[in-house]
Amino acid sequence: MKTDAQMGIILNIVVGIIGGLLGAMGGAMGSIFIGGGGGIAFGSGDALPYRNRINAGKYLIVVEGSQLLIQQATTILRKFDLENIQTYTDMYQ
Numbered sequence: 001m002k003t004d005a006q007m008g009i010i011l012n013i014v015v016g017i018i019g020g021l022l023g024a025m026g027g028a029m030g031s032i033f034i035g036g037g038g039g040i041a042f043g044s045g046d047a048l049p050y051r052n053r054i055n056a057g058k059y060l061i062v063v064e065g066s067q068l069l070i071q072q073a074t075t076i077l078r079k080f081d082l083e084n085i086q087t088y089t090d091m092y093q
Contacts, residue, residue, distance in 0.1 A: 058083070 007015070054060055063073040070087065077085060 053083075 050060055061077070063070055074085065074087065
């Protein structure tokens with residue numbers, strides 16, 4: 001805007017800091033509402049049932065490892081009267 005000389009160095013720095021803060025707040029709000037925060041706040045896909053179970057005082061057990069390790073863990077967990085057992089495979093591994 002070619003107003004640097006008119007504002008002076010101090011006011012120019014203050015305006016830069018305020019602009020930076022506003023930009024950071026806008027970016028943070030965008031990432032919360034558009035990104036992962038929306039899934040946490042509103043629940044989507046599998047997130048909502050898991051959140052509801054945890055809020056009801058139930059446990060969520062995650063086993064990560066080789067296919068053999070997951071099969072061993074599933075065998076052990078099936079011995080208990082569990083409400084639900086689900087397995088997922090990461091297609092990008």
